[in-house]
Amino acid sequence: xxxxxxxxxxxxxxxxxxxxxxxxxxxxxxxxxxxxxxxxxxxxxxxxxxxxxxxxxxxxxxxxxxxxxxxxxxxxxxxxxxxxxxxxxxxxxxxxxxxxxxxxxxxxxxxxxxx
Amino acid sequence: xxxxxxxxxxxxxxxxxxxxxxxxxxxxxxxxxxxxxxxxxxxxxxxxxxxxxxxxxxxxxxxxxxxxxxxxxxxxxxxxxxxxxxxxxxxxxxxxxxxxxxxxxxxxxxxxxxxx
Numbered sequence: 001x002x003x004x005x006x007x008x009x010x011x012x013x014x015x016x017x018x019x020x021x022x023x024x025x026x027x028x029x030x031x032x033x034x035x036x037x038x039x040x041x042x043x044x045x046x047x048x049x050x051x052x053x054x055x056x057x058x059x060x061x062x063x064x065x066x067x068x069x070x071x072x073x074x075x076x077x078x079x080x081x082x083x084x085x086x087x088x089x090x091x092x093x094x095x096x097x098x099x100x101x102x103x104x105x106x107x108x109x110x111x112x113x114x115x
Numbered sequence: 116x117x118x119x120x121x122x123x124x125x126x127x128x129x130x131x132x133x134x135x136x137x138x139x140x141x142x143x144x145x146x147x148x149x150x151x152x153x154x155x156x157x158x159x160x161x162x163x164x165x166x167x168x169x170x171x172x173x174x175x176x177x178x179x180x181x182x183x184x185x186x187x188x189x190x191x192x193x194x195x196x197x198x199x200x201x202x203x204x205x206x207x208x209x210x211x212x213x214x215x216x217x218x219x220x221x222x223x224x225x226x227x228x229x230x231x
Contacts, residue, residue, distance in 0.1 A: 035219075043204065045158070045222040091157050102148075102171070103220070105157030 002027045004094050006106035013082055014114050021077045021109045023092030029053075032096040034068065034075045035103065040088040048090075051075065082113045119223035121207050127229045128197055135193045136226040140209030147190050148220065149182055150206040151175070158206055164190060165212060197230045204228075 003026040013019045025034065036048040049059065051068050059066045063080045079086055089110045093103040120139040128134050140147050146165050150158035161180070162172045166187035176182075179197075184190040194201055204227050208220040 037222075042224065043227075044224040045206065045208075045220075047219050047221070050219055093157070102160035102163070102173075103158075105159075107155065107157055 002029075002094060002096050002104050004092050004104050004106040006090075006092055006109050008109045009107070010110045010112070012112045012114065015084060016081050017113075018078060018080050019082050019111065019113075021079075021090050021092075021111065023075045023077065023106060025073050025075065025092070025094045027094060027096045029096040032094060035093040035095070036066065036075075036077050037091045037093065038088045039091065039108070045091070048077075079111075082111075084113050084115055087111060087113045119207055119209055119221050121205075121223035121226050123226055124224065125227045125229075127231065129231050130199060131196055133193065133195045134197060134228060135191055136205050136207075136228075138190045138192070138207030138209075138223060140189070140207070141221055142188075144209035144211050144221070145187065146210045146212050146218070147184055148208045148210070149190070149192050150208065152204045152206055152225070153202075161192075161205075194228070197228075199230045202228055202230045 005024045032053045034051045037045045038048055039045050049066055056068050065078045067076045089108040091108045092106045095103050122137045126134055148163040149161040151161055152158045160173050161176050162182050164184040167184050179195045182192045204225040206222055206225045208222045210218040210220050
């Protein structure tokens with residue numbers, strides 16, 4: 001069975017704090033892809049990152065960084081020096097069918113960054 | 116190209132009425148997906164098209180739901196005899212199929228349906 005678990009339902013931080021959003025996945029496939037999407041209050045899901053199972057290099061993009069660890073089946077997302085504009089629901093998703101016919105989504109983590 | 120467009124953004128209807136949503140994908144994208152999202156949940160896959168062919172439908176998609184993508188461009192999602200349980204956000208996404216594995220989805224802003 002394939003599954004994505006985002007154990008943190010809601011997180012609240014004060015601006016400029018660092019925050020890590022956890023994502024744990026389950027799949028028996030050896031080839032798979034992991035994604036993070038952001039859903040701000042406007043509702044539109046915005047792509048953040050895609051990572052394939054053969055690339056365990058961590059990635060940094062500005063204040064965003066991702067830590068992929070196959071040994072623990074985790075793909076965690078860290079926002080450094082958070083800002084109010086980071087307030088959104090963040091979804092982790094898994095694609096294990098190779099063609100991305102459908103994604104398996106976590107339930108999302110709602111992040112509130114307070115001034 | 117301004118991205119994926121969905122219309123209407125909001126629809127309020129009475130139970131038993133039919134509703135139709137439209138999605139205009141990014142023009143060069145050949146794949147189009149419909150998802151449904153309820154509060155506090157991630158998107159649930161409904162169906163997807165490659166060009167004009169509907170390649171997969173979720174078991175969530177009852178007989179009251181039908182989707183089309185004539186000519187492989189825009190798509191419509193129709194819900195007949197709406198029920199209160201159909202109230203949700205209906206999301207459309209498009210992507211470009213190609214080599215290299217799972218492609219990235221570009222989502223529209225969604226169409227929110229409220230069934231009274």
